[in-house]
Every structure is written in C-alpha cells, then in structure tokens.
Amino acid sequence: MNLALFTYHVGKLLMGYLLCLIFGRIFVGATINRCFMGTAPDAGQLMALLLKLSNAKKTIEVGVYTGYSLLLTALNIADNGKIVAVDPDRKAYEIGLPFIKKAEVEHKIEFIESPALPVLDKLLEDPWNKGTFDFAFVDADKHNYWNYHERLLELVKIGGLIIYDNTLWGGTVAWPEEDVPPPKRGIRESALAFNKAIANDSRVLISVASIGDGFTICMRAH
Numbered sequence: 001m002n003l004a005l006f007t008y009h010v011g012k013l014l015m016g017y018l019l020c021l022i023f024g025r026i027f028v029g030a031t032i033n034r035c036f037m038g039t040a041p042d043a044g045q046l047m048a049l050l051l052k053l054s055n056a057k058k059t060i061e062v063g064v065y066t067g068y069s070l071l072l073t074a075l076n077i078a079d080n081g082k083i084v085a086v087d088p089d090r091k092a093y094e095i096g097l098p099f100i101k102k103a104e105v106e107h108k109i110e111f112i113e114s115p116a117l118p119v120l121d122k123l124l125e126d127p128w129n130k131g132t133f134d135f136a137f138v139d140a141d142k143h144n145y146w147n148y149h150e151r152l153l154e155l156v157k158i159g160g161l162i163i164y165d166n167t168l169w170g171g172t173v174a175w176p177e178e179d180v181p182p183p184k185r186g187i188r189e190s191a192l193a194f195n196k197a198i199a200n201d202s203r204v205l206i207s208v209a210s211i212g213d214g215f216t217i218c219m220r221a222h
Ligand SMILES: C[S@@+](CC[C@H](N)C(=O)[O-])C[C@H]1O[C@@H](n2cnc3c(N)ncnc32)[C@H](O)[C@@H]1O
Pocket: 037, 038, 039, 062, 063, 064, 065, 066, 067, 068, 069, 070, 086, 087, 088, 089, 092, 114, 115, 116, 117, 139, 140, 141
C-alpha cells in the first residue's frame, strides 16, 4: 500500500472517530465511540428486503450494539413477529432503545444480556425450538462465526435465512497479508477461515454480497 493511500485511510478513521465522539456527546449525551460498528445502510436495505420477501416472523440477532439492525428487523417483520436479540452490552442497547420505543416495535424484542453461545445452546436444549426460526443475523465477535453457524443451522427452518456481516472485512480478505494493517489481521484470519468453511458446507446455499462490509446470505438447504 502506498503512503498516500495509507494516510488517506488513517485520516478517514481518525475523522470518523472524532465525529462519533462529538455528535455522540451532543445528541445522545453519551460517548458512542464505536459508531462505525453499525451495519452499513446499503446492507441494511438488502436485509430489510430479505426479511419482507421471506415473510420472516421468528428471528434471532447475535450482536446488537446500539440497535440499528435490530430496529430495522423489528420494522420489517410482522406485528406479531419476535426477535431474540443477544448482546453482553446492555448499555449500548439502551442508547438505541428510545428509538425502538418511538417506532413502537419494542414488543417484538426479547433482549438478552449475555454472550450468544450459551443462549443459543439453551435454546437448543428445548427440541421445540429446533427448525423454528425464519431468520438470523450475525454481527458479533467474528472468531465465533462458525460456532454460531453450527447452532443457528439447527435453530433455523429448512429454507430459513442466516446473514453474516463483515465477511469481506473491509476488502482485506482479498489482500496479501503484508498489506493489511496489523490490527485488522486477526479478524481477517477469522473471516478467511469462516468464508472457506461455509463455501464448502453442503447443508447451505450461500451468496456473498459485496455490499456494506460484506454480507454472506445463507439459506439452510436441508
Ligand atoms: C458490530 S456490533 C453490532 C452492530 C449492530 N448489528 C448494528 O447494526 O448496529 C458488535 C456487537 O457484538 C457484541 N458482541 C461481542 N461479543 C459477543 C458475543 N460473544 N455474543 C453476542 N454479542 C457479542 C458487542 O457487544 C457489540 O455490541
């Protein structure tokens, strides 16, 4: 990577970070210093379309943060639809909660403050949950995506959808490792391993949409 490109990327990151701090303080009264973590709006639009097209009612979200994708899901499922939304960070969820309330969709959400793996395992203990979810969205700790995949495949119905965010990780999955800034290398490795594994998984059909930060759209085939 040449120096100009590197300076451009670092400058963009610093400017985004500063704007997050300033606007977070002014508008929300709290420091939202990781606002870059929200799902990209173009990817969000695709997700809204898929929720509507698939007529999703019973859904799971792994990784809520301040609730952009959660609100989007709540707005695009039926009024009697449900979202099991899991994140260990309740404080972040509570920053977005006033917007969820204003949109009058809070009744669709069961927020569970916890890491997701034990919650998914608990759901799987009840055989009535197996094969009953229409839709799942995964946007959490990237090194656990395969662990989520194994569990979610048992929870979603045949024909149900699972979307994984950040599977292109800023495009770095296609770069030579030496061009990738060291802080991005760990998640890049996880993304590469996940992408390879899911591409070889005969239980699913997938499409990697190069939208936002990379959306792997996955349908349980059998
Ligand atoms: C990228 S953010 C989610 C963004 C959100 N989907 C949106 O559109 O605004 C990632 C979230 O994953 C959560 N997270 C990290 N480890 C987790 C885990 N083990 N289980 C569930 N959520 C986790 C973090 O607390 C963080 O809120």
